[in-house]
Amino acid sequence: MELRKKLNEIVFGTDTFAGKLFDLILISFILISVFSVILDSVPSFHKKYREIFWIIEWFFTVTFTVEYFLRIFISEKPLKYITSFFGIVDLVSFIPTYLSLIISNTHYLLVIRVLRLLRIFRILKLLTFIKQGEIILLALKQSKNKIFVFLFTVVNLVVIIGAMMYVIEGEENGFTSIPKSIYWAIVTLTTVGYGDISPKTPIGQFLASVIMIIGYSIIAVPTGIVTSEITSISIKKKNLKICPKCHYKDYEKDSKYCRKCGEKLQNLSTLQKL
Numbered sequence: 001m002e003l004r005k006k007l008n009e010i011v012f013g014t015d016t017f018a019g020k021l022f023d024l025i026l027i028s029f030i031l032i033s034v035f036s037v038i039l040d041s042v043p044s045f046h047k048k049y050r051e052i053f054w055i056i057e058w059f060f061t062v063t064f065t066v067e068y069f070l071r072i073f074i075s076e077k078p079l080k081y082i083t084s085f086f087g088i089v090d091l092v093s094f095i096p097t098y099l100s101l102i103i104s105n106t107h108y109l110l111v112i113r114v115l116r117l118l119r120i121f122r123i124l125k126l127l128t129f130i131k132q133g134e135i136i137l138l139a140l141k142q143s144k145n146k147i148f149v150f151l152f153t154v155v156n157l158v159v160i161i162g163a164m165m166y167v168i169e170g171e172e173n174g175f176t177s178i179p180k181s182i183y184w185a186i187v188t189l190t191t192v193g194y195g196d197i198s199p200k201t202p203i204g205q206f207l208a209s210v211i212m213i214i215g216y217s218i219i220a221v222p223t224g225i226v227t228s229e230i231t232s233i234s235i236k237k238k239n240l241k242i243c244p245k246c247h248y249k250d251y252e253k254d255s256k257y258c259r260k261c262g263e264k265l266q267n268l269s270t271l272q273k274l
Contacts, residue, residue, distance in 0.1 A: 012074075030113050033056070037110045061110075064094040064113075068091060071087075090116065093110070097110060135230060143228075150221055158182055161182075162178055163181065166178050168199070168204045173199065173204070184197045188211045189211050
C-alpha cells in the first residue's frame with residue numbers, strides 16, 4: 001500500500017521532483033515516438049531505417065502499455081481514470097501497434113499520441129488555459145442550435161446552386177451530375193477554389209461570382225455566433241456569486257448572503273484569482 005501510494009504521487013502528481021521528472025520523461029517519449037512515426041511514413045526513410053523504426057515503435061508501445069496498466073493499478077478510482085479523457089487517450093496511444101498485426105498501416109495512427117502532450121498544461125500549472133478551453137466548449141454547446149440552423153441553410157443553398165449550375169453548364173463543361181455540381185458549389189462557397197471544375201458560360205460565371213461574394217459573408221456567421229456566446233459566458237462568470245463555504249452558486253446579482261448556509265457571497269472571478 002505504501003509503494004502504491006508513492007507511485008500514485010509520482011505518476012499522477014506534479015508537486016514532487018520525482019513527479020515532475022516522470023512527466024518530463026513521459027513527454028520526451030511521446031515526442032520521440034510521434035516524430036518516429038512521422039519519419040517512418042517517408043518512403044526513403046522507411047526503406048533505409050525500417051528495422052530501427054520497428055524497434056522504436058514496439059519499445060514505446062510496450063512502455064506506454066505498461067504505464068497505462070500501472071496507472072489503473074495505482075489509481076484510487078480505476079474506473080474513473082479509464083473513462084476519463086486522458087485515460088481514453090492513453091489507451092488509444094498504443095492500440096494501433098497491436099492492430100497493425102492484423103490490419104496493415106494502422107500503426108501510423110500512433111500520431112494520436114500527440115494528444116498526450118496536453119498533460120504539459122498540468123505540469124506547467126497552466127490550468128488557466130484549460131479553463132479558457134472549457135469556456136470555448138461551453139460556448140459551442142450553447143450555440144449548437146444556431147449553428148445547426150446555419151448549416152442547414154448552407155446545405156440547402158449548395159443543393160439549389162448545384163442543381164442550377166448543372167442545368168446552366170451541363171456535362172460538356174464538367175458538371176456531369178448534380179452531386180458533382182454540389183461539390184463545386186461547396187468548394188466555391190467556402191472560397192477554397194480547387195479549380196478542377198469551373199463554369200464556362202457567362203451566366204455560370206456570374207452565378208459563381210455571386211456565390212464567392214456570399215461565401216465571404218457566410219464564413220463570418222458561425223464565428224459571430226460563437227464569439228457572442230463566449231462574451232455572454234465571460235460576463236456571467238464575472239458577475240456570478242458563489243459561497244466560499246458550501247460552494248453554492250447564486251445567480252441573483254443583488255444577493256449578498258448564501259441561501260443555504262448564510263455565508264457572505266463572493267464573486268467567482270475574485271475566488272479564481274485567489
